[in-house]
Amino acid sequence: MSETAAAATTRLTARGLATRERIVTAAAQLMFERGVAGTSTPDVRDAAGVSSSQIYHYFADKGALTRAVIELQTTRIIGGQSELLSRLDSFAALRAWRDAIVGIQHDLQCQGGCPLATLSGELAEHDAAARAAIARSFTLWAEAIRNGLQHMIEHGVLREDADAHHLSLAILAALQGGLVLAQAQRNTEGLEAGLDAMIELVEHYATARK
Amino acid sequence: MSETAAAATTRLTARGLATRERIVTAAAQLMFERGVAGTSTPDVRDAAGVSSSQIYHYFADKGALTRAVIELQTTRIIGGQSELLSRLDSFAALRAWRDAIVGIQHDLQCQGGCPLATLSGELAEHDAAARAAIARSFTLWAEAIRNGLQHMIEHGVLREDADAHHLSLAILAALQGGLVLAQAQRNTEGLEAGLDAMIELVEHYATARK
Structure with a gap:
């Protein structure tokens, strides 16, 4: 996550956090099924039911979204x-x-x-x-x-x-x-x-x- | 490998076998480095120093080439x-x-x-x-x-x-x-x-x- 995105995360409202989580959850499922290369931003947008600009609001680029997916999977495995x-x-x-x-x-x-x-x-x-x-x-x-x-x-x-x-x-x-x-x-x-x-x-x- | 390609393999000359081997070796290296999705037929063509038509002569499609790479890696591991x-x-x-x-x-x-x-x-x-x-x-x-x-x-x-x-x-x-x-x-x-x-x-x- 870029510095900007990281800083943004700390300031998210409950609604913002829920949106961010919906994006990461959708991306995680798609990347699990299709791989990272096979998962496009429009795919994530459609699966999460958000706009592309919302995705870019929370994640500076695909790398940042990918690292959020790694974080989610880690939490699921070690937390879950x-x-x-x-x-x-x-x-x-x-x-x-x-x-x-x-x-x-x-x-x-x-x-x-x-x-x-x-x-x-x-x-x-x-x-x-x-x-x-x-x-x-x-x-x-x-x-x-x-x-x-x-x-x-x-x-x-x-x-x-x-x-x-x-x-x-x-x-x-x-x-x-x-x-x-x-x-x-x-x-x-x-x-x-x-x-x-x-x-x-x-x-x-x-x-x-x- | 398709039936046609399999049949063709059995009829290959020494020179044909060498060409086929060069294609598979180049594809194996590229797929190891970049993945299967990241390896195109033109990539393999350039790395092997052959023509696209030569590749299609030996391999009906990318799936057949991929299976030949699996075979090569298996031989290397279990044979090598x-x-x-x-x-x-x-x-x-x-x-x-x-x-x-x-x-x-x-x-x-x-x-x-x-x-x-x-x-x-x-x-x-x-x-x-x-x-x-x-x-x-x-x-x-x-x-x-x-x-x-x-x-x-x-x-x-x-x-x-x-x-x-x-x-x-x-x-x-x-x-x-x-x-x-x-x-x-x-x-x-x-x-x-x-x-x-x-x-x-x-x-x-x-x-x-x-």
Whole structure:
């Protein structure tokens, strides 16, 4: 977002915020379905039911709108799943989180992949600001997973030699790759195998047999 | 590839095969750098140093050319790494393979991601034939990993209760997700964490302490 747009956001009225949110929500859906390149400003305008000038009022350019979409998807993933993600502090919670992710993929018929990874694949080599924003989102995501594991270590569920940082990155890698395989293969076998393997590895750090 | 194009391939002269290969190689590089949508037939024509009519002689349409690129990337990954992939039958081999993948990413400065996954992200929802081809490639890739693990089970390196099929899918998921994280974050930390975690899990199935 440009300085001007950022400053404008802080001054938005409730109605303005609602309009901005409608634009970003519509853009997120279109970019998820068609990619960033396949989503034009007129597409977003029509889907959001706003005027082009309203879009340009809130977003200096498509790059700014794209970064707002990255922000929305990050909030949805890390905020939206926070019920599960913020409590990844037991084996039961890890398994419930795994089941929720697999369930979401079944609901989507394994279409679309991870919204953040898909944006990354399209933008990483062409939009440095978008890439950096997505990188930060992945870091936040890994940290949310790490916090739960750290809690398990501190509460004696996992041994002290469990490396919460490395395990959280590994779990996020298995999740992301599982979503890549799910999208291509239209089934959750690889996703389940990846997440189950990571949970199995974490179980090896358990202080007690489960 | 259309029936006509497939039939034509079988009748190609050595010179024709070389021309076809030059076209596919150029298209693969462009599609890796710019995506499929960002790669036009004139781009491929100029990069390959051929005429448009030569391209259409070998490929009925862009879809056929795209599938030839998927085939080439599959051969490169499963054929090209076959020195490592076909011998993933020891812990030393697994670690050497892991190091080779991380090394390749360092050489590429973590740019581009996995060529197959990037194609999948762009094409899966819009080109059913391309998606199916990429799905087959991932299956072949997992099978190459599985063969090595199966060899380790048969030779008593891994216990009988190791599930080579699930472990191979999990390893491929960690690899794919690690590449997603590498591309976004421009470092191999997540890739290394994912692959190391999977090797650590496989080690838990070892019959002997290493």
